[in-house]
Amino acid sequence: MANINFRKSNILITGGMGYVGSFTCYRYFKQFKEKLLSIDNNSRSNKSSKKFCNNFKVDISNEKKVKKIILENNIKNIIHLASYTCVRESLRKSNFYKKNNLIKQKKFINIAKKSGVKKFIFSSSMSVYEKNKIKSNLSPYSKFKLEVEKFLVKKSDKDFQVIILRYPNISGAQKNGLLGDRNHKITRIFKTIFKTIIKNKILIIYANIKKKIYPIRNYAHVEDIAKINLKYLNKKKIFKKKNFELFNVTTNLNLSNHEILSGMEKLMKKKARILLKPVDKRENFYPFSKNDKKVNSIKIISNKSTLNNILISNLKWFKKIFKEI
Numbered sequence: 001m002a003n004i005n006f007r008k009s010n011i012l013i014t015g016g017m018g019y020v021g022s023f024t025c026y027r028y029f030k031q032f033k034e035k036l037l038s039i040d041n042n043s044r045s046n047k048s049s050k051k052f053c054n055n056f057k058v059d060i061s062n063e064k065k066v067k068k069i070i071l072e073n074n075i076k077n078i079i080h081l082a083s084y085t086c087v088r089e090s091l092r093k094s095n096f097y098k099k100n101n102l103i104k105q106k107k108f109i110n111i112a113k114k115s116g117v118k119k120f121i122f123s124s125s126m127s128v129y130e131k132n133k134i135k136s137n138l139s140p141y142s143k144f145k146l147e148v149e150k151f152l153v154k155k156s157d158k159d160f161q162v163i164i165l166r167y168p169n170i171s172g173a174q175k176n177g178l179l180g181d182r183n184h185k186i187t188r189i190f191k192t193i194f195k196t197i198i199k200n201k202i203l204i205i206y207a208n209i210k211k212k213i214y215p216i217r218n219y220a221h222v223e224d225i226a227k228i229n230l231k232y233l234n235k236k237k238i239f240k241k242k243n244f245e246l247f248n249v250t251t252n253l254n255l256s257n258h259e260i261l262s263g264m265e266k267l268m269k270k271k272a273r274i275l276l277k278p279v280d281k282r283e284n285f286y287p288f289s290k291n292d293k294k295v296n297s298i299k300i301i302s303n304k305s306t307l308n309n310i311l312i313s314n315l316k317w318f319k320k321i322f323k324e325i
């Protein structure tokens with residue numbers, strides 16, 4: 001990242017107080033000794049992030065306030081992370097997701113474009129994708145991500161260039177125990193496994209019970225995703241003929257919940273009590289194919305995105321915030 005002059009770029013992050021946002025802000029802060037500006041309504045935020053960003057507690061759909069923040073700070077680049085983030089929650093609360101993850105997103109994109117933002121990075125999800133194609137039977141979470149992708153592609157032009165990053169599943173915490181996932185409004189698998197083992201509760205694992213197969217997910221360590229966010233914000237020669245680029249972001253780490261459970265049991269030296277339930281038809285079994293050449297991809301090769309590293313760092317973090325979870 002040597003040739004960056006980020007400070008002249010005037011960057012805004014949304015969701016800077018969330019999980020991925022806090023790590024992105026931390027990385028920026030560590031490198032430039034400056035806090036990123038953030039817009040986050042704190043509906044699902046991580047109080048540890050306060051140290052690393054200057055957050056406006058504002059909703060992304062608040063036209064008057066968002067416009068004022070962008071214009072007063074001469075914002076030209078946005079890393080847009082603010083949204084609700086749980087596939088399973090969206091299956092139960094589809095309207096709730098529609099409002100926040102579709103309607104408000106479009107409104108925010110329009111405000112950003114009208115206010116002179118030049119480069120816009122959108123955090124989409126690999127959950128829209130399965131085996132070389134867009135999945136046909138999408139959850140509301142994934143459906144709205146895809147709709148926002150299409151909306152952004154339509155809005156993109158030479159003055160409003162768009163990068164869409166489809167993240168894989170993200171997990172892990174900092175080794176030093178300073179930051180980790182603190183969104184307790186949703187269930188994320190590593191935390192759920194930890195919690196049920198420690199509290200001796202029943203852990204529900206979703207599977208194709210007849211065939212005894214478990215959905216596989218691709219995982220990245222959150223620090224690797226924070227790095228990608230800043231790297232792509234800075235990349236100059238990214239747009240070839242179009243004014244948008246879309247990337248599937250993947251790692252070599254493919255895991256089922258069952259494998260995560262086994263790893264956690266080993267580390268915690270305690271067995272979980274599990275109950276198998278059938279998977280919702282809208283969930284993917286295999287997220288993507290290794291031979292996929294149709295979509296640009298960013299392959300993360302990193303010693304951070306390993307099961308062991310994610311497990312150990314998570315465990316340290318969960319023990320630290322144990323009273324909250």
Ligand SMILES: NC(=O)c1ccc[n+]([C@@H]2O[C@H](COP(=O)([O-])OP(=O)(O)OC[C@H]3O[C@@H](n4cnc5c(N)ncnc54)[C@H](O)[C@@H]3O)[C@@H](O)[C@H]2O)c1
Pocket residue numbers: 014015016017018019020021039040041042043044045046058059060061080081082083084085100104123124125126166167168169170171183
């Ligand atoms: N965590 C993952 O595994 C994962 C995987 C794929 C994609 N993503 C995407 O990455 C982005 C960040 O995910 P995360 O894990 O950090 O989520 P998070 O829930 O931890 O953080 C999201 C932040 O956005 C804020 N927010 C939500 N709606 C808002 C609104 N209307 N106005 C202002 N702020 C709002 C919340 O308060 C929260 O702090 C999301 O867009 C998510 O869909 C995450």
